[in-house]
Amino acid sequence: MKIILANPRGFCAGVSRAVDVVEKVLSLEPHPVYVRHEVVHNRAVVNDLKGKGAVFVKELSEVPDNAVCIFSAHGVSQEVQEAAKRKNLRIYDATCPLVTKVHREVQKASKNEVECVLIGHRGHPEVEGTLGQYRSQNAKIYLIENVEDVMNLQVDNPEKLIYATQTTLSVDETRDIIAALKEKFPEVAAPKKEDICYATQNRQNAVRNIAKMADILLVVGSKNSSNSNRLRELAEVSGIDSYLIDNTNDIELSWFEGKKSCGITAGASAPEYLVQAVVNHLQAQFEHCEIVELNGVKEEITFPLPKLLKQRQKA
Known part of the structure; x- marks a missing residue:
């Protein structure tokens, strides 16, 4: 089996920032630290942060007054922001820029x-x-x-x-x-810049590239991850079988019957260690595995931490 790794893949700058915000707030603030909604859409990441003390809630009504709360990378409405002020919450905003x-x-x-x-x-x-x-x-x-x-x-x-x-x-x-x-509506105005983020675009381009040389594609990402679902759909549109997997437990060997090459990518909220676990799993299943790492766009963008978090780190 030839294993072809897409590039870029996995964490984008917005996800890295959001996860970093939660970990740093957990180290700075007394627990419990509440997080409204999953900070990013990945089961492994969320479970890891739960293990470190983060308490994930669906709504602010579940957060006690005067508590510490983090907004997820997906952002919140103005109504939620106003509710947070009324509850006198210390808010760390991890919304992707x-x-x-x-x-x-x-x-x-x-x-x-x-x-x-x-x-x-x-x-x-x-x-x-x-x-x-x-x-x-x-x-x-x-x-x-x-x-x-x-x-x-x-x-x-x-x-x-x-x-x-x-x-x-x-x-x-x-x-x-x-x-x-x-x-x-001929008069409709477009945004100043295309709203689809650079990371989404780069990962889709990488899937288009890998679809030309692989018989099957595994997309590492959770079922509720929008960008991961899009990667799987894009591979199918490109003409190859594609499966969205949370981890190695989701892999079925029947998928590989008659296949000689397997592409692997990961959604923007999936950590690299899950990709490496999939590679190790496949190496254990097939007698001979060739690993090929494709070249791709090098992502060097980073986003600064929220202002309040910077201030707390200096205090």
């Missing part, structure tokens, strides 16, 4: 009473947080998930309209939706 960029675009549209179309998956924490940035009394924000939604969409003021996207959607997925949106 690229998500914050989208929030600011939506806030600006709301302030200027420009209607907004958000492309994203209903119920995803990032989408909920972005929808919650729009608070105009005289204009609206609309959530769409596909081209059919565009066909059914009616807006109040098509001359004052912008669109924004969930950062972890695939380029292919949004391309058709955006094209349909522009055709139906």
Whole structure:
């Protein structure tokens, strides 16, 4: 079996920052430290942080007044931010700066009473947080998930309209939706920069590359990870069998019947040690394994820690 490792893969700068925030806050603040929603969508990462003392909750109502709380990388609505102030919580905000960029675009549209179309998956924490940035009394924000939604969409003021996207959607997925949106509403304004994050794009490009040389692709990532699901879907569209796995326990040897080469990648919230565990597992299953590490875009971007965390570290 030839094992081909995609590059880049795994943790992006936003996820690294979010995990780093939780670990540093756990070392600085008295426990319990609460985290609203999974800080990133990966079971192994969340379980590891639970083991270090993080208490994950779904809503702020589960957090006692005056406690320490961390917002996840996916961001929160303005309503949640205001609720945190009323509860006098010490908040460390681990929202990915690229998500914050989208929030600011939506806030600006709301302030200027420009209607907004958000492309994203209903119920995803990032989408909920972005929808919650729009608070105009005289204009609206609309959530769409596909081209059919565009066909059914009616807006109040098509001359004052912008669109924004969930950062972890695939380029292919949004391309058709955006094209349909522009055709139906010629005046719709695009964001200043494409909202799909650099890490999502880079990992998708790596999957397109690996799909040309592998018979099967394993995507290391949790089922609730949007960007991991997109990687698996992209491989299938490219014509190879693809499976999303949390860890080696999810692997079935029947997948490899008649296959000679296996590509491996990881979603932006999956740690590298899980990838290496998959490689070791496959090496144990096959008598001869050749490991090939592909070249790819070198990601050197880093995001600074939240201001409050920097201040606490200096204190």
